[in-house]
Amino acid sequence: AIRMTQSPSSFSASTGDRVTITCRASQGISSSLAWYQQKPGKAPKLLIYDASTLQSGVPSRFSGSGSGTDFTLTISYLQSEDFATYYCQQYNAYPVTFGGGTKVEIK
Amino acid sequence: EVQLVESGGDLVQPGGSLRLSCVASGFTFSSHWISWVRQAPGKGLEWVASIRPDGSEKHYVDSVKGRFTISRDNAENSLYLQMNSLGAEDTAVYYCARLKGWTTIYDYWGRGTLVTVSS
Numbered sequence: 001a002i003r004m005t006q007s008p009s010s011f012s013a014s015t016g017d018r019v020t021i022t023c024r025a026s027q028g029i030s031s032s033l034a035w036y037q038q039k040p041g042k043a044p045k046l047l048i049y050d051a052s053t054l055q056s057g058v059p060s061r062f063s064g065s066g067s068g069t070d071f072t073l074t075i076s077y078l079q080s081e082d083f084a085t086y087y088c089q090q091y092n093a094y095p096v097t098f099g100g101g102t103k104v105e106i107k
Numbered sequence: 108e109v110q111l112v113e114s115g116g117d118l119v120q121p122g123g124s125l126r127l128s129c130v131a132s133g134f135t136f137s138s139h140w141i142s143w144v145r146q147a148p149g150k151g152l153e154w155v156a157s158i159r160p161d162g163s164e165k166h167y168v169d170s171v172k173g174r175f176t177i178s179r180d181n182a183e184n185s186l187y188l189q190m191n192s193l194g195a196e197d198t199a200v201y202y203c204a205r206l207k208g209w210t211t212i213y214d215y216w217g218r219g220t221l222v223t224v225s226s
Contacts, residue, residue, distance in 0.1 A: 034212050043219060044202075045216070046214050046215075095168050
């Protein structure tokens with residue numbers, strides 16, 4: 001199975017900050033990468049797919065980039081509702097696999 | 108509005124069985140692949156199983172093959188997961204999730220149901 005590694009596993013940030021989360025695949029996955037946001041006790045929410053395509057209804061402060069093995073999720077101006085855990089997921093090959101998550105906490 | 112509502116989670120003893128259900132609404136259920144994805148307490152997400160719209164094709168993660176069975180009833184807009192020979196490693200919140208078109212991107216998720224395997 002393709003291993004997805006996210007970094008950092010957690011960090012603290014302030015409202016208004018620009019934040020970047022990294023996801024690395026153990027082998028090339030083209031652009032078959034999605035990002036999800038999960039808040040405590042809630043279901044994950046799709047933010048981005050195909051590495052950089054914003055899901056309908058997701059604010060434009062979220063953006064994604066990368067291809068092959070290295071990907072990033074950027075939040076350009078962190079809002080209070082963005083404090084959550086973020087997961088990457090590859091869907092280039094079965095089984096689909098997720099990263100371990102990055103928790104964004106309030107500083 | 109797309110909705111997926113899971114049920115059936117419970118406390119079960121090791122070696123026991125459980126059947127989870129997921130009822131869908133707000134979209135044409137019979138047109139979509141649907142998956143079960145689980146999340147162990149404090150851990151990340153793990154895909155468990157997926158089923159084709161007509162039920163003719165099913166896929167499982169290796170760790171549940173031979174123990175779990177995914178099925179669906181399109182007339183009832185329902186998805187099921189029969190879980191047998193449960194072990195502590197199966198303790199998790201189980202989500203049903205809709206696949207976006209014919210991709211393996213999950214565009215809608217339920218709120219999950221908790222399965223606890225413990226004596």
